[in-house]
Amino acid sequence: MNLLKDLKMIQIINGDIITPFEIIPKASLLVKDGKINAIHRDNRMIKGVAVIDAQEQYVSPGFIDIHVHGGGGHDFMDGEVEGFLEIAKMHARHGTTAMVPTSLTSEKEQLLDLLKVYETALAENTKGAAFLGLHLEGPYFAMNQRGAQDPRYIRDPDPEEYEDILKHAHLIARWSAAPERRGALEFGRRLVEEEVLAAIAHTDAVYEEVVAAVENGYSLSTHLYSGMSGVTRKNAFRHAGVIESSLLLDELDVEVIADGVHLPAPFLKLIYKVKGPDKVALITDAMRAAGMRGGESILGHKDNGLKVLIEDDVAKLPDRSSFAGSVATTDRLVRNMVKMADVSLLHAIRMMSTTPARIMKVAGSKGSLVPGKDADIVVFDRDIQVQLTMVEGRVVHGETQVD
Structure with a gap:
């Protein structure tokens, strides 16, 4: 007791x-x-x-995780109140005091059901990390950058679809999309109007498209380096991708999976050197196997999600061709930034608390x-x-x- x-x-x-x-x-x-x-x-x-x-x-200050899918054997996409509450309790044991529960690419009806479950869980959550609103990750992504997102549901932003979802905007903290998709700039403007954070994710955009996204309300790069374009060539000419654009543009905050696997030490050091602690939020991007032993697991809904393998402290696709999410906890992120990236503890904590609070517009009450x-x-x-x-x-x- x-x-x-x-x-x-x-x-x-x-x-x-x-x-x-x-x-x-x-x-x-x-x-x-x-x-x-x-x-x-x-x-x-x-x-x-x-x-x-x-x-x-x-x-x-408590750790704020603005991108997390699950943990302790549960995934938010299971659509169960108990799962929401158990995930919040599991991550609290590792220092998370506030989190943004994150979805995966899916049909509209499943997202609407998820919003209902979240609203119930929000009212019942008293024993774990607080909820700051849902993060809808997808379904408006680039097929080539989908990673472990289910390709069956990837599509262009459709106002008839997202307007129904935005009727519940008070429950949505952020929404991630690929800004080069048809209709994505209009979508970004609508998110801003509804006070929902617009984030760039799973995208093949080039610099000019990223600039257009920023001009239309996008202000955050989702899991920098993961699921996004780097420098490319077209007709022999080089074009900056989302990675370079995110590092270059001061208007963009970035989030980083500092599990030590998605990004090894040189990348962590580079991001910190270029963006600084006030523009970087550390995230777990954790899936259901976080806080559990390795072996087989499932990304997404427990009944029809994607089978994955937990190995080398990360989730992988069964053929080991790609990562399929993290199994990190927030305390691990802080340790890695201090020990791998040679960041001071003061700045590591800032990236795990103060900066995420500002990004999610809760700095008046949380983060320090x-x-x-x-x-x-x-x-x-x-x-x-x-x-x-x-x-x-x-x-x-x-x-x-x-x-």
């Missing part, structure tokens, strides 16, 4: 607190009514308040340890192994003593 679940005021003491600009050693933090109330540069004890001793470990914001807090040791996770003042992972 978690002794802290009903407490209104909690003081975390003796921790190295990670703020937006520094790490304050042996400091304390007060949580009141689910919000961060104060941060002190010492361990002053407040009378009548429950105390958590961080034991000189790091006290960090600042008084007045939600008490989304992670305590982890020197090896970035998560010991405790708190979501809006509720401890959802970790057993600790209360003094």
